[in-house]
Structure formats: C-alpha cells, structure tokens
Amino acid sequence: MSPAETTTPPLAASNRGHVVVSVDAMGGDRGPTAVIAGIAASAAENSELRFIVHGPEAELSALIAQHQGLAERCTIRNATGVVTMHDKPSQVVRNGDGTSMWSTIESVRSHEASVAVSCGNTGALMAVSMIRLRKLPGVNRPAIACFWPSRNPQGFNIMLDVGADVKADAPDLLQYALMGASYARNGLGVERPRVGLMNVGTEEHKGKAELKLAQELIANAAQDANFEYIGFVEGGDLASSKVDVIVMDGFTGNIALKTGEGTAKLVGEFLKEAFSASILSKFAALLAMSSLKRLQTRIDPRRVNGGVFLGLNGTVVKSHGSADATGVAAAIRLASDLAKSGYQDRLAARVAHAAASPEAGRVSQDEQGQAAGSSQSESQE
Numbered sequence: 001m002s003p004a005e006t007t008t009p010p011l012a013a014s015n016r017g018h019v020v021v022s023v024d025a026m027g028g029d030r031g032p033t034a035v036i037a038g039i040a041a042s043a044a045e046n047s048e049l050r051f052i053v054h055g056p057e058a059e060l061s062a063l064i065a066q067h068q069g070l071a072e073r074c075t076i077r078n079a080t081g082v083v084t085m086h087d088k089p090s091q092v093v094r095n096g097d098g099t100s101m102w103s104t105i106e107s108v109r110s111h112e113a114s115v116a117v118s119c120g121n122t123g124a125l126m127a128v129s130m131i132r133l134r135k136l137p138g139v140n141r142p143a144i145a146c147f148w149p150s151r152n153p154q155g156f157n158i159m160l161d162v163g164a165d166v167k168a169d170a171p172d173l174l175q176y177a178l179m180g181a182s183y184a185r186n187g188l189g190v191e192r193p194r195v196g197l198m199n200v201g202t203e204e205h206k207g208k209a210e211l212k213l214a215q216e217l218i219a220n221a222a223q224d225a226n227f228e229y230i231g232f233v234e235g236g237d238l239a240s241s242k243v244d245v246i247v248m249d250g251f252t253g254n255i256a257l258k259t260g261e262g263t264a265k266l267v268g269e270f271l272k273e274a275f276s277a278s279i280l281s282k283f284a285a286l287l288a289m290s291s292l293k294r295l296q297t298r299i300d301p302r303r304v305n306g307g308v309f310l311g312l313n314g315t316v317v318k319s320h321g322s323a324d325a326t327g328v329a330a331a332i333r334l335a336s337d338l339a340k341s342g343y344q345d346r347l348a349a350r351v352a353h354a355a356a357s358p359e360a361g362r363v364s365q366d367e368q369g370q371a372a373g374s375s376q377s378e379s380q381e
Contacts, residue, residue: 038328
C-alpha cells in the first residue's frame with residue numbers, strides 16, 4: 001500500500017463538526033501500542049474526535065482492532081519510515097519524506113486534520129513542522145510552550161520557550177510574550193494574562209543587555225496586546241500565583257522543565273520509600289491514601305503532557321517521548337481543545353498586528369547591535 005492510500009476514506013478537518021487529529025503512532029519510546037491505547041482513551045471520552053494515524057498499516061490495523069469501535073473513527077496512513085530519537089533534524093528534513101512524523105505534519109498542511117500530535121524527536125518535529133507548515137508572518141523563531149503546575153486559579157502557568165531554539169534575542173522574547181499571552185487567553189481562559197520575563201533577579205539592574213531591551217519592548221507592547229507585564233521573575237516564580245506566562249530562551253526553559261520533572265520524580269520516590277520504611281509508616285500511608293492520591297493527580301506530569309509549537313501556520317502538539325497511554329490521551333485532549341478554540345487564527349492575527357506596529361515589534365539595528373555586542377555579565381545575588 002502506498003503512503004497516499006488509506007484503509008478508510010480520508011477525513012476532512014471539519015467533517016460533520018468533528019475534530020480531526022493527526023497522530024504519529026511511531027515516535028514514542030513505548031512504541032505504537034501506547035499511542036493507540038492513548039487514542040482509544042481519547043475516543044472513549046470525546047465522541048467528536050476522529051483520527052488520522054500514521055505508521056505501518058498492518059501493525060496499526062492490528063492494534064486498532066483490539067479496541068472496540070476505534071477502527072470506524074481512524075484513518076490509517078501507511079508510513080514505513082520512523083524518525084528515531086537519535087536522528088539529526090537536518091537529516092530528517094532531507095530524507096524524512098515517507099516517515100510517520102512527516103506524514104503526520106502533512107495531514108495538517110493539507111487541511112485534512114486540524115492539529116498534529118507526536119511523541120517523537122523534538123528537534124526533528126520542529127524542523128519538519130517549520131519546513132512543511134512554515135512560520136507565521138512576523139515570527140522569527142517559533143517557541144514550544146508548556147503548562148507548569150501553579151498556585152493560580154487555573155492551576156497552571158504557561159512557560160515558553162522550553163526548547164525549540166536555544167537562542168532568543170530581544171525581539172524574539174517579545175514575540176514569545178505575545179504568543180504566550182494569546183495562548184493563556186485562549187488555552188487557559190485568562191482574560192488579561194500577566195507576563196513575566198525570566199531573569200537572575202527581579203531588580204531592574206540585573207541581567208544581560210538583551211533582557212533589559214526585551215523588558216522595554218514587552219512593557220511597551222502590553223497595553224495594545226491586552227496583557228499585564230509584571231517585569232522580571234525568578235526561577236522560584238515558575239509555580240507562583242504572581243504570573244500566568246513566563247518568557248525565557250529555549251536553553252533556560254528546557255533546563256527548567258527537565259529539572260522540574262526530575263525533582264517531581266525524586267520527591268515521589270522519596271515519599272514511596274518513607275511510607276514503606278516500617279509497619280507504622282505503611283499504616284500511615286493507608287490513612288493518608290486519599291490525600292496522597294489527590295497529590296499524585298495534581299502533580300502527575302502525564303496529566304498536562306503536551307508542549308505546543310507556537311508561531312507556525314498550523315497547530316502541533318509535542319507529547320513527551322516516554323508518554324504512556326495516559327500521557328498520549330492528555331496530549332490529544334490538549335490538541336482537541338486548541339483546535340476547537342480557534343486560537344490559531346487569533347494568534348496569527350496578534351503576531352501580524354505586532355509585526356506591523358513599530359511600537360510593539362521593531363527594534364532598530366543600533367539597539368540590536370548594542371545588545372548583541374554587550375559584554376555585560378549577569379549580576380549575582
């Protein structure tokens with residue numbers, strides 16, 4: 001069967017009011033079994049969902065058949081190639097046609113699906129998405145945004161960039177602020193998001209010249225873009241209630257994200273060891289079981305699995321590579337919610353407006369040169 005053929009008739013992204021999600025079945029560490037199980041869980045909780053599933057047709061057909069009623073809601077796109085976690089993005093861009101990842105993005109590009117979901121190689125997924133979907137007009141560097149558990153009423157803050165690009169100059173950080181505010185407004189329902197810029201301290205004299213220039217740009221754009229800029233924030237503010245969107249470069253964001261995940265895992269292991277240390281501690285664990293389950297649910301990273309690529313002509317959700325069925329289902333749920341919200345059109349309009357506004361989006365060559373050439377080191381606490 002050729003990649004263009006399907007086991008069921010092709011779906012349209014707006015077919016009878018359904019939300020069509022394009023899913024890369026082959027990208028995750030746990031293989032297609034976990035991905036298909038996640039699709040099945042999503043289908044069970046949302047009757048509006050339809051899926052285009054990409055991977056080897058015979059293998060996927062057998063897995064889908066194990067879940068009652070799922071085959072009628074899935075279109076399989078045969079794609080025999082697989083992008084591994086070790087593949088370089090440049091190699092995938094040159095030779096990725098025919099892989100499940102490439103095919104997944106192609107379904108969004110052709111408007112057969114509203115949104116794509118993949119557990120695959122982050123760098124390769126971003127590279128393929130940029131090549132096939134292209135960047136929004138006015139966007140220099142797309143960003144990956146993720147949810148971070150917080151004390152806010154909505155339960156989460158938005159953090160970006162968390163790894164799309166390790167570099168970000170002042171205009172890029174401004175675009176991240178604009179895109180993050182739009183995402184918070186449409187994804188979390190925050191009417192007037194509060195935006196903070198990550199720095200080594202909250203004092204205005206601290207940080208690199210690029211951050212000081214970014215602070216000025218973001219502050220100037222806040223009123224027109226309908227968000228509140230609260231200034232510099234620190235690492236301890238990631239989970240606080242003082243901010244809804246935290247802006248940073250991808251190098252900082254990725255380290256923060258992985259550190260948070262590792263710390264949560266370590267705390268969970270320590271709790272498990274503590275409650276199994278003796279007969280009394282095991283009895284205490286039984287008494288605290290309901291509270292522990294609530295805590296586990298609240299901090300479970302699978303529940304908020306899914307980083308959204310912002311700044312592209314299409315919506316792509318990156319699931320964690322090690323996601324199980326619960327994690328995949330969470331990523332699909334996020335993708336579905338974004339598709340139904342229509343946030344992509346509003347985000348594109350906001351970025352285009354900022355790009356056309358000298359006050360909000362432009363930096364003179366002199367200012368950029370001064371920031372790039374500055375050797376000012378970060379001030380220490």
